[in-house]
Each structure stands twice: as C-alpha cells, then as structure tokens.
Amino acid sequence: MTEDNKSTSKRVSRRRVLATAGIGALAAASPFRINLAMAQEPAIKIGFPVPLTGPYGTEAQDQVRAAEVAIAEFNESGGFNGRKAELLVRDDKLNPGEAATRTLELVEKEKVNFVVGSLSAAVQLAINNVTKERGVIFNSISQSDTINEASDFSKFTFHEALNPHMTAGAVGRYAFPKFGKKVAFLTADYAYGHEMVRGFQEAGKAFGIETVTDVRHPIGTTDFSALLPRIQALKPDILCISNFGRDQQIALKQATDFGMKKSIKIIAPILLYTGRVAAGAQAFDGVVGGTSYYWGIEDKVASAKAFNDRFRKMHGGKVPSDYGALGYGGVKTLLMGARAAGSLDADKVIAAVEALKYDYYKGPQYYRKCDHQSVQSVFIIESKATPQKGDADVFNVISTDEPNEANLRTCETLGHKS
Amino acid sequence: MSGLSFDLIALQLFTGLALGAIYVLFAIGLSLIFGMLTVVNFAHGAFYMVGAYAGLFLVSMGGNFWICLVAVPLLVGTFGMIVERFLVRPLYGRGIDYPLLLTFGLSYIMVELIRIAFGTSGYPFDTPELLQGAVDIGVGYFPLYRLFVIGATAVVLIGLWLFLERTSFGLIIRAGARDPQIVRVLGVDVSKVWLIVFGIGTAIAGFAGLLAAPLQGVIPEMGATILAEAFVVTVVGGMGSIGGAVLAGLLVGVVVSMSSLFAPEMAKVSIFALMAIVLLIRPQGFFGRAGLMS
Numbered sequence: 001m002t003e004d005n006k007s008t009s010k011r012v013s014r015r016r017v018l019a020t021a022g023i024g025a026l027a028a029a030s031p032f033r034i035n036l037a038m039a040q041e042p043a044i045k046i047g048f049p050v051p052l053t054g055p056y057g058t059e060a061q062d063q064v065r066a067a068e069v070a071i072a073e074f075n076e077s078g079g080f081n082g083r084k085a086e087l088l089v090r091d092d093k094l095n096p097g098e099a100a101t102r103t104l105e106l107v108e109k110e111k112v113n114f115v116v117g118s119l120s121a122a123v124q125l126a127i128n129n130v131t132k133e134r135g136v137i138f139n140s141i142s143q144s145d146t147i148n149e150a151s152d153f154s155k156f157t158f159h160e161a162l163n164p165h166m167t168a169g170a171v172g173r174y175a176f177p178k179f180g181k182k183v184a185f186l187t188a189d190y191a192y193g194h195e196m197v198r199g200f201q202e203a204g205k206a207f208g209i210e211t212v213t214d215v216r217h218p219i220g221t222t223d224f225s226a227l228l229p230r231i232q233a234l235k236p237d238i239l240c241i242s243n244f245g246r247d248q249q250i251a252l253k254q255a256t257d258f259g260m261k262k263s264i265k266i267i268a269p270i271l272l273y274t275g276r277v278a279a280g281a282q283a284f285d286g287v288v289g290g291t292s293y294y295w296g297i298e299d300k301v302a303s304a305k306a307f308n309d310r311f312r313k314m315h316g317g318k319v320p321s322d323y324g325a326l327g328y329g330g331v332k333t334l335l336m337g338a339r340a341a342g343s344l345d346a347d348k349v350i351a352a353v354e355a356l357k358y359d360y361y362k363g364p365q366y367y368r369k370c371d372h373q374s375v376q377s378v379f380i381i382e383s384k385a386t387p388q389k390g391d392a393d394v395f396n397v398i399s400t401d402e403p404n405e406a407n408l409r410t411c412e413t414l415g416h417k418s
Numbered sequence: 419m420s421g422l423s424f425d426l427i428a429l430q431l432f433t434g435l436a437l438g439a440i441y442v443l444f445a446i447g448l449s450l451i452f453g454m455l456t457v458v459n460f461a462h463g464a465f466y467m468v469g470a471y472a473g474l475f476l477v478s479m480g481g482n483f484w485i486c487l488v489a490v491p492l493l494v495g496t497f498g499m500i501v502e503r504f505l506v507r508p509l510y511g512r513g514i515d516y517p518l519l520l521t522f523g524l525s526y527i528m529v530e531l532i533r534i535a536f537g538t539s540g541y542p543f544d545t546p547e548l549l550q551g552a553v554d555i556g557v558g559y560f561p562l563y564r565l566f567v568i569g570a571t572a573v574v575l576i577g578l579w580l581f582l583e584r585t586s587f588g589l590i591i592r593a594g595a596r597d598p599q600i601v602r603v604l605g606v607d608v609s610k611v612w613l614i615v616f617g618i619g620t621a622i623a624g625f626a627g628l629l630a631a632p633l634q635g636v637i638p639e640m641g642a643t644i645l646a647e648a649f650v651v652t653v654v655g656g657m658g659s660i661g662g663a664v665l666a667g668l669l670v671g672v673v674v675s676m677s678s679l680f681a682p683e684m685a686k687v688s689i690f691a692l693m694a695i696v697l698l699i700r701p702q703g704f705f706g707r708a709g710l711m712s
Contacts, residue, residue, distance in 0.1 A: 053538075057538055057539065215682050216682060216683055218686060222640070222643060223437060223633065223634060225433050225436065225437060225561075225564070225633075225675075226430070226433050226434065226437065226674055226675040226679070226685065227678050227682055229426060229558065229679075230426060230678075230679055233423065233425070233429075246540065249542070249635060250634050250635060253542075253634075254561075254633070254634075257545065257551075257552065257561040257563060257633075258552055258559065258561055259551060259559045259561070278539060278541070278635075279542045279635065280544065
C-alpha cells in the first residue's frame with residue numbers, strides 16, 4: 001500500500017497525497033482494505049507510441065490490435081490486485097521528434113506506468129531517451145542493435161523485439177552454406193539496413209563469404225531497375241535485400257521482373273507478413289528470410305495457438321502479423337512482471353521482468369540480464385508459391401534458430417560491465 | 419570498377435530509356451496543358467494516381483489489362499474535362515497562380531478521396547500474364563513489360579504528333595496556343611479547344627499511371643514523387659514544349675540509370691544537377707519559348 005502511494009505521489013497534489021496516505025493508513029488496518037484499494041486505484045496505464053500513419057501504418061495498426069489482446073487477457077484474469085490495465089495509443093508518425101514529444105506527454109500528462117512501442121530503429125532510440133531520463137520502463141518492439149549497447153541502454157530499457165544481429169545472423173547461418181558464398185547486398189540506406197548487413201557479414205565470416213557489392217538506396221525508392229543490371233552482371237550466388245515495408249515489396253517485384261531468381265537466391269533478413277499479403281505471391285515466391293513470429297507455428301507451439309485463437313476472436317478472424325505479435329509480447333511481459341512483483345515500483349518490476357522465464361506466444365523466452373534483450377527463437381521462412389489454407393497461408397517455416405545467448409553479441413562487446 | 423562491360427552499359431542505357439518513358443508520358447501531358455492553357459497543373463500527379471486506381475478497379479471488376487489500356491485514359495480524360503469545365507475555366511485570364519493553387523488543392527482532395535475509398539496501404543498490381551518474365555535483348559535479360567512500356571509510349575507519341583500536326587483540329591489547337599484572340603475572331607470556340615486539350619493531357623497522365631502500376635504497385639501517394647521529377651523534365655525540356663518533354667524525359671531516365679551504375683547514392687541528386695546545368699546554359703530549357711511564364 002505504501003509502495004503504491006510512493007509511486008503515484010508525483011502525479012497528484014500535496015493535499016491529495018496526504019489524504020491518500022491517511023486513507024492508506026486507515027485502510028491498512030481496516031478489514032475493507034481490498035475494496036477501498038480498488039475504488040481508490042486508477043488503471044495501470046501503458047503508453048503505446050507507434051507509426052499509425054506513414055509507410056509502416058499497416059504493421060503499426062496490427063501492433064495495436066495485438067496489444068489490445070494482451071490488455072484484455074490481463075484484465076480478465078484479475079488485473080493487478082483488481083486494477084485494470086489500459087492502453088494509450090499515440091501516433092509517432094515514424095518521426096523521432098514526434099515520438100519523443102508524444103512519449104513526454106504520455107509520461108508527464110497521462111502519468112503512464114510503462115511505455116511499449118515504436119516501429120523504427122531511430123524512433124525507439126528517441127523514445128528510450130525520454131523514458132530512461134524519466135525513470136519509466138520502456139519495452140521496445142522494433143529491431144535495433146544500438147538499443148542493446150551500453151551508450152543507449154539503461155536499466156529501464158527492455159527489448160522484446162529481435163535485433164538485426166540475431167535476425168541476420170540466423171538467416172545467414174541458414175543461407176550461406178546452402179546457397180553459396182558470393183553475396184550481393186541491396187540495402188536501405190539507414191540504421192536498419194546497415195545493422196542488417198553488418199549482421200550478415202559477421203555471420204558470414206565463419207562460412208568465408210565474399211561481398212561482391214553493397215548497393216545502398218534511399219528509403220522510399222520506387223524504382224530499383226537502374227540498380228539491378230549491375231548486380232546481375234556480378235553473378236552473385238545470393239542477393240540479400242535488406243529493406244522494409246513497401247521498399248521490400250517493390251524491390252522483390254522488380255528483381256523478379258528482371259528474371260534474377262533464375263540464377264540468384266534472394267534472401268531478406270525479415271520477410272514481412274503484411275508485405276507478403278499486400279504484394280502477392282509472385283514477387284515473394286521462393287524468397288527466404290527471417291521473422292520473429294509467424295502464425296503458422298501454432299501447429300507446434302501451444303502458446304502460439306492460444307494467442308492466435310484469442311486474436312482471431314477479438315479481431316474478426318484475422319491472424320496476427322510478426323510485428324503485431326511483438327505488441328502482444330511487449331505489453332504482456334511488463335504486466336506479468338508487475339503482477340509477479342506485486343508492485344508498480346520501477347525497480348521491483350525491473351527485477352521481476354528480469355527473472356521471467358516466459359512462453360507467451362512463440363516458445364520459451366527470457367531477458368538477458370546485461371542488456372535486457374529478449375533471448376528468443378528466430379524462424380527461417382520461405383514464401384509459398386501458392387497459399388493452400390486461405391489467404392493468410394503465405395510462408396513455410398523451414399528452420400528454427402533456437403534461443404541461444406551465443407547468437408547475441410556478448411555483453412562485453414556491447415560495453416556492459418559483466 | 420570491376421565487371422563493367424559493354425553489355426552492362428547497354429543494358430543500363432535500356433533501363434534508363436524504360437524509366438524515361440514514364441517521365442515522357444507524364445511530362446507531355448503536363449507540357450501540353452501548360453503550353454496551350456498556361457495552366458501549371460499541380461494535380462497532374464493525382465490524375466496519374468487516379469489512372470492507376472481506375473485500372474485496379476476495372477481489373478477487380480473482371481476487366482483485364484488490355485481493356486484498361488483503352489478504358490482508363492477515357493475515364494481519366496473525361497474526369498479531366500469535368501475538372502476543366504467547372505473548376506479551371508472560371509479562372510482563365512486571372513493570372514498563372516490561380517489555376518496553380520486550384521490544382522494544388524485539388525490534388526490533396528483527390529488523394530484523400532482515394533484514401534477513403536481504397537484505404538491508405540496500397541495494392542499490388544500484377545503484370546499482365548502475356549508480358550511477364552524477362553527476354554534476352556542481345557546484351558542481357560530485360561523485363562518484357564518494360565519493353566512494352568517503351569513501345570506503348572512510342573505509340574502514344576506518334577498518335578499525338580499525328581493528331582496535332584496532321585489534323586485540322588490539331589491545327590486549331592496549335593493556333594489557339596499561339597494566339598487565342600485571333601482564333602476566336604475567326605469563329606472558333608476556343609473554350610472547347612481548351613477543354614479537349616485538358617482532357618487529352620489528363621488522359622495521358624492516367625495512361626502513364628496505369629503503365630506504372632505493374633512496375634511499383636499502387637498507392638495514394640504515387641503521384642507526388644513523379645510530379646517533382648516531371649517538373650524537372652518540363653523545365654529541362656522547356657516549359658510548354660512537347661518535343662522538349664520527350665527529349666528531356668528520356669535524358670532524365672538515362673541520367674538516373676547511368677548515375678545508379680557508377681554512384682547509386684548520387685542517383686536522386688543527379689537529375690537536379692542536370693537541371694541546374696541546363697538552366698545555367700539555357701535558362702528557357704531545350705526548346706522553351708522565353709517569357710512564357712511572364
């Protein structure tokens with residue numbers, strides 16, 4: 001009781017604090033303790049800044065849908081000592097400045113208990129800057145290597161998403177021995193692309209891969225045709241396309257049009273479920289990539305089945321996407337951490353989340369102590385030529401990279417004291 | 419730079435021509451409307467986008483790509499004529515910035531309406547089956563569909579040229595562009611000429627949008643990027659000159675393609691560098707008439 005008073009004291013007037021403390025003291029001694037507490041306590045607020053508008057809007061909307069599932073489950077199972085959780089969604093417009101402003105509002109005005117969200121390497125760092133300064137726990141659900149590093153990390157920072165090192169590493173370890181050593185890269189010219197290429201090249205050292213070219217293109221490129229003949233002329237075994245959203249769809253379509261799939265295996269660090277559904281089977285046909293989640297694992301993973309079913313029930317029979325599922329995982333881990341801690345005090349929740357060994361939707365996961373990176377599996381998927389089980393049946397899971405800390409950069413490399 | 423061969427450069431040149439073909443189609447419509455009506459059509463990108471969505475809609479209703487090639491320009495052209503008749507026409511004689519602001523606002527409304535009707539996330543547009551795959555053009559494999567785009571552009575250009583140079587209506591259009599007053603004195607209804615010119619210009623924009631759809635898919639914002647690049651094309655070619663738009667469109671395509679080969683990171687800047695150089699040497703562009711804007 002006193003613990004909760006302390007954590008809420010910043011957002012109410014002094015008079016209110018005194019009154020609450022008085023009631024709290026009374027309540028502690030009273031048999032009506034729980035009822036009083038329930039009437040008294042506001043909802044647990046989770047700020048959720050994601051890019052609802054802009055090129056990643058489709059993915060962001062699915063993140064919200066999945067987060068709603070986590071909130072509903074938590075509230076139905078009794079909440080936090082009867083306190084409900086509440087999601088406060090904000091549009092960060094895929095802009096670091098906008099995200100920082102929205103996050104600051106969430107923290108200062110809405111007094112959120114936790115922040116979960118982001119869908120961009122740069123935007124999550126901007127959110128993290130705000131939350132770590134204000135001492136609010138932030139769980140990022142978007143890929144980034146930098147967020148693990150000592151310079152950006154704080155004890156308040158968690159990273160539920162995969163990072164490029166893990167993703168590209170898993171895809172590389174699968175692809176290089178199978179498809180060949182001569183690799184051409186076509187890369188979106190920003191943090192995401194750069195980190196992915198670094199991940200591939202580090203994983204490739206063990207297989208002696210040779211980089212024949214690394215062509216960079218700006219975000220939002222609509223025509224890749226001028227970049228493709230040269231890549232083709234270099235005759236690589238593998239073309240590795242590291243870009244996101246519409247850029248990925250257009251690049252794959254145009255590479256297919258140029259007949260590149262005849263002699264070259266195309267791989268991508270991440271194959272987006274939403275992208276594949278939007279672009280159709282032809283462009284993605286035969287492309288191999290990684291993902292943090294694909295709904296089709298429900299045949300083998302019980303928690304995935306439960307999550308998918310709940311998602312279908314809440315959202316008109318749809319299945320969750322990869323980035324959507326991260327919204328679920330990101331919200332759920334913090335809420336379960338709070339429940340395990342029996343407190344909303346940041347330090348206690350942090351300790352509880354660090355101690356979690358969880359399997360909420362994709363198999364076993366846990367947060368590594370030094371950088372709060374979620375250690376988890378990476379699924380290697382291949383796009384199907386023709387869906388057999390309805391429109392959502394787009395990928396085959398061809399391999400699973402099991403959770404293993406050895407696939408992460410070491411704590412020392414990241415600059416953490418071990 | 420290793421691996422640089424004659425074949426590669428030839429293939430890259432071809433890629434540039436295919437890229438340029440879309441610029442050409444887009445820019446001739448823009449140039450036609452500006453040259454004849456002195457209207458800077460900022461909604462041209464939106465007409466281009468509407469062309470792509472019209473194709474998408476017709477295909478989803480059971481039509482095929484070949485029907486769209488005829489139906490889409492007709493639909494978009496008709497829409498263009500309605501816009502000219504009821505929105506642009508009241509602004510003639512009021513100075514160049516009135517229709518500019520009108521079409522600028524109109525483009526926002528059109529994009530927003532498409533977002534409401536079709537959603538914000540965009541759609542794929544399958545390449546027609548007959549034109550799928552790549553063919554060997556002697557120097558390497560080249561997508562069949564892009565060859566078709568070059569061919570279709572050539573057909574439109576020849577048709578437009580024949581129409582303007584070899585028909586009596588074309589004669590009226592050319593005369594109307596040079597001196598509308600005299601043409602009116604001679605008993606020609608100039609406003610009808612302008613209606614048809616605006617219709618043709620927007621029809622070609624819709625046609626260009628349809629051709630671009632299988633290359634990059636369809637999104638509400640697809641007109642905005644090409645509009646900026648097409649203004650470079652019209653400025654380089656000379657405002658209002660159709661021949662200039664053709665030459666400059668192909669040149670811009672080739673410059674983008676060649677700079678992508680040698681310095682991909684410079685590709686986006688290269689067309690603006692080209693514009694700066696041309697403007698320094700010939701401020702009116704290749705075939706522009708000086709003083710048209712004043």
